[in-house]
Amino acid sequence: MVPRTVFFASMFSSFLLSPLSASPGGGRPEKLLTVAEASGYRRTGTTREVWTFLREVCRRTGDARLEVMGRSPQGREIPLVVAGRPLPDGPIPRAGRERPVIYLQANIHAGEVAGKEALQILLRRILLEGDLPGILDQVVLLVCPDF
Numbered sequence: 001m002v003p004r005t006v007f008f009a010s011m012f013s014s015f016l017l018s019p020l021s022a023s024p025g026g027g028r029p030e031k032l033l034t035v036a037e038a039s040g041y042r043r044t045g046t047t048r049e050v051w052t053f054l055r056e057v058c059r060r061t062g063d064a065r066l067e068v069m070g071r072s073p074q075g076r077e078i079p080l081v082v083a084g085r086p087l088p089d090g091p092i093p094r095a096g097r098e099r100p101v102i103y104l105q106a107n108i109h110a111g112e113v114a115g116k117e118a119l120q121i122l123l124r125r126i127l128l129e130g131d132l133p134g135i136l137d138q139v140v141l142l143v144c145p146d147f
Contacts, residue, residue: 032056032124036117044113045120047076050146053120054079061127063087063136069144081123081143085136103142119145 034053035045045053051066058066058081065087069080082088084099104122106115123143125131135141 032060032128034117034120034124037121044117047146050116050120051077051079054081054123054145057081057120057123057127064123064127078144079146081145082140083123083127083136083143084140088140099138099140101140101142103144105144105147107146116145119143 032053035043035049054066058064063085064081064083067080067082069078071077104119106119107113123145126135126141
């Protein structure tokens with residue numbers, strides 16, 4: 001039989017520490033990091049890793065969706081995150097009549113990777129961390145971090 005004080009101490013410490021652990025089944029979701037952040041800024045994300053990050057950001061919020069903006073000359077799909085509150089459900093030109101549309105693009109040329117990471121972080125901070133509260137009520141964001 002476990003003494004009451006040991007049992008209580010165990011339960012109390014579990015209660016205190018549970019918010020610090022991210023569990024897929026409940027509690028606070030694990031903080032989503034870009035490849036650059038996760039690697040201590042020793043590398044940046046591949047196209048596939050950027051798509052994975054963007055899918056996860058959009059999955060965690062109802063204020064954004066991921067679309068294919070077009071294809072590169074090499075046939076690679078170009079990602080576009082559409083974000084707003086409410087999220088526009090139709091063509092973007094129609095959304096522009098209701099709210100200003102802001103387009104952000106990065107990684108235009110090979111090797112220009114800092115902007116790609118910065119736009120992923122910006123999306124996470126606005127959509128998941130609550131930075132710039134109310135911005136999505138005022139504008140529609142179109143974000144292409146990996147052109």
